[in-house]
Amino acid sequence: MIDEILQRQLSTALSEQLKVKIHINDAKSVHGGDINQTFRIATNEGYFFLKLNDAKRYPEMFAAEYAGLEALYATHALAVPQPLAYGSCNGQTYLLMEHLIKGVAIQDFWEDFGASLAQLHKKTQPHFGYAAPNYIGTLKQYNTPYTNWPVFYAFNRLLPLAKIAYDQQIIDQNMMYQMERLCKRLPQLFPADAPALLHGDLWSGNFMVGQDGKVCVFDPAIYYGHREMDLAMTRLFGGFDTRFYYAYQAAWPLSPGWQQRIGVCQLYPLLVHTLLFGGNYYNSIKEILQAY
Incomplete structure (x- = not known):
């Protein structure tokens, strides 16, 4: 009580x-x-x-x-x-x-979810970031605005958390060097895309079937970012139903090469989970970085 x-x-x-x-x-x-x-x-x-x-x-x-x-x-x-x-x-x-009440999923639940996420991502603004810092879990999430996604991702997402992980001796000097090297390559990896309003922490634990049978999401860590970030996050920890991804692509196709960028987009949530929970996330980070 x-x-x-x-x-x-x-x-x-x-x-x-x-x-x-x-x-x-x-x-x-x-x-x-x-x-x-x-x-x-x-x-x-x-x-x-x-x-x-x-x-x-x-x-x-x-x-x-x-x-x-x-x-x-x-x-x-x-x-x-x-x-x-x-x-x-x-x-x-x-x-x-x-207080949310769980319902029974409509027949096309996953298709509706994918199309609805695409609709959310179409809300845009001139720059990446958000009006103020917020949180992902208990970690401060910095949202300093940039008009360039690779710069935003490097300086507001990857490097700050990598520095914390290095200071806590979770990652070593070589991995820190690999992270910095990857950040320099980000402009060549990401094509231009408009800043999209993101949920920011979209995994299977942060949505449910609502009373109307459609999706209801919660625990957001919103900002305007590259839309592939939300989609890459959904593929962690078991992933979503395949119909979700087909529906998103039908509503708003991703730029060519998105499959090769999944790991890079997953680095941020993997760093978050490493700092919050430890576990085997370190190995996933190491594997992604070694590819670059």
């Missing part, structure tokens, strides 16, 4: 957002990944979903996630849980949002 002070703050936030008096009856701890404490909040107006984390360590994490959900919600391309409130209380930071 969450403490009474936080309950009162959440009740007030929900009441202001929904324009009706909200009473919290119960808060049940539920599984919500490895990063946050998560709860299903029972109220007189139904259920809501709550995330909690350390306010001192991650003061802006939920503010950034709230903004990311709002940005995705506004596109009407992919369903997301509606963000309702964020704030801090007693040393904890919180994010309150719609």
Whole structure:
């Protein structure tokens, strides 16, 4: 159960957002990944979903996630849980949002998912990046704007995390050199593509079948980037159904050579998982770098 002070703050936030008096009856701890404490909040107006984390360590994490959900919600391309409130209380930071109800997948679920992602990616802006830094997991994600994708990917994604991994003695000097060498080759590897609004952390653990039978995504780490980043991420950790990829290609074909760029695009999420969870991700990074 969450403490009474936080309950009162959440009740007030929900009441202001929904324009009706909200009473919290119960808060049940539920599984919500490895990063946050998560709860299903029972109220007189139904259920809501709550995330909690350390306010001192991650003061802006939920503010950034709230903004990311709002940005995705506004596109009407992919369903997301509606963000309702964020704030801090007693040393904890919180994010309150719609509680999702699982449904039964429609017959063409994967085709609809692929086409919907392509629709999201068509939302663009003049530069790669985002208005402010945000998070992927508990790692700060830098979004300094650049008009050039290879420069953005090198200086905002690969090199900062590689430096952290090197400082923590996860990768050695030779791998750091290989990473720097790859970054110099990025302009030759990536063709020009417009900045696309990305989910940013799109793997099988961050979507579900919604009540309407279509996809609903959550836990975004949004920014405007190269659209192959989202697609490469979907191929990690088991991958998506083949129909998803065919539908995306039918809706908006990728540039030639995309198959050869999958590993390069996967380097960023692999570095993230190496820093957060350790494990065998190191070997995957090493294998990709050795190819360049």
